[in-house]
Amino acid sequence: MLGQSSRSTMIWASAFIVLNCLTSAVQGLSTSPGSPCEDVCHRTATNTTSNEIVCKDQLFSSTTKGSNFEQCVECQLNSDYVDSKSGESDVNWGLYNLRFTLTSCLFGYPQQVVNMSSPCVVSCQSLDSALEYDITEPSTLNFNTWCSASSFADNVIDQCEFCYNLTTNQVFMANFLEALRFDCHFRTPTGSSFAISPARIFTQELLPSTDPSSTGTPKSGGVKNLTLVIALPILGFVILVCGTTLCCFFFIRWRRKRARKQRQSSHLHARWNDTTISTPYRGDWDPQYGMGQGFGFADNDGREQDVGFAKPGFVEITEPAIPLSNFNQEKGVHDGYYGGLAHKQ
Structure with a gap:
């Protein structure tokens, strides 16, 4: 009886070991049927499981699980393989594996990988409905449908990436999210490898933000x-x-010219109305009789001359400058003014 019990226990133990080995064999990362990355991804199952996911940056290089994940995704994103029957491509599965890692590490869905308290979970919380969309039932029909969700907004993505970039051990999460956003904005053509090098994704240097308008x-x-x-x-x-300086310069220059003209006009106007201004005094000059009691005469050639000035009442002529007889004969002047003077003499 004891022997039968021991034999039964051994059978159950062996079955458990075989089952565990088979379960371990199917654990891994999903990829396209017939893909050259099947060996790297260590499985041919239909879906990725949380047992192959790590969340901290250093675990991707320091653990076998993390190293296998990085090598598998790098192979898929660099591959241009497409299964002709299902239409599945390696790039689609590589991006799906990145999205599965985000939902597992950020929101603990579909299974909690590690219990990590981080303020970034709050910053990224509104992205959960988009990232978790059909995550447990991937197919060629829904690989990219989640991109159209309104919750997958650029401003929230920027906020989430900024938060994880400030951490020391989860910068990879920000790069995973940016790679997904890039593919949503700029869909990778079927049969082409991913535009962003995987070496830039698995690094603590943050990827540049994708510009949807580029x-x-x-x-x-x-x-x-x-x-x-x-x-x-x-x-x-x-x-x-x-421009302002030039405008001020020309305006000031115009104002000065205008002020100068106004000053000149007002000065001339003031002199014009000034009654104290007069012409220089030249005395009581008479072009015919001279000043005061002076007198004039005419030469032989007929030119008139002004001779002498005298005070009134003191004019005395002793001898004419020209004999009056000759003068009268030549000019035909009879008893005139000059004759009166000669007669007086």
């Missing part, structure tokens, strides 16, 4: 764009200052 490439030129963002406002400010 032509199909991530913001690898982020430094250049940042330079433009900084330089353009500065250039605009310099142009504004220069």
Whole structure:
């Protein structure tokens, strides 16, 4: 009886060991049927399980489980293989494995991998409905349908990535999320490898944010764009200052010219109305009779001359400058003014 009991126990133990081995054999990461990555991913099962997931950055290089995951996903993202029957591609399964890791590590779905308390879970919480969509039933029909969920918003993704980038042991989570966003915005063509190198995903250097308005490439030129963002406002400010300075210069110049003209006009107007201004005094000059009691005469050639000045009442002529007889004969002047003078003499 004891022998039968011991034999039964041994049978059950052997069955348990065989079952455990078979279970371990099917554990691994999903990939396309006939994919060249099947050996690397260590399985041909229909779905990825949480037993093959690690959540901390250092575990991807320090543990067998993490190293197998990294090698499998790298193979899938670099592969252009597509199963002609199912339409499954290695790239689709590689991105699915990244999404499965995010839901397991961030939200503990479909199974809790590790109990990690992090404030980033709160920052990323609104992404759970999109990332968990059909995660337990992957197929060619729903590999990318979750991208259209409104909860998978760029501002929330940026917030989540920023939080995980500040951590020291889960920066990979931010890069996994950015790789998924890139494929949602710029779908990888069937039969092509993934545009982002896996070596850039499995690193603690954060991937550049994907720009949905670009032509199909991530913001690898982020430094250049940042330079433009900084330089353009500065250039605009310099142009504004220069324009304002020129306007002020010409305005001040115009005001000065206008003020100068107004001062000149008011000065001339004041002199015009000034009654104290007169012409220089030249005395009581008479072009015919001279000043005062002077007198004039005419030469032989007929030119008139003004001779002498005298005070009134003191004019005395002793001898004419020209004999009056000759003068009268030549000019035909009879008893005139000059004759009166000669007669007086």
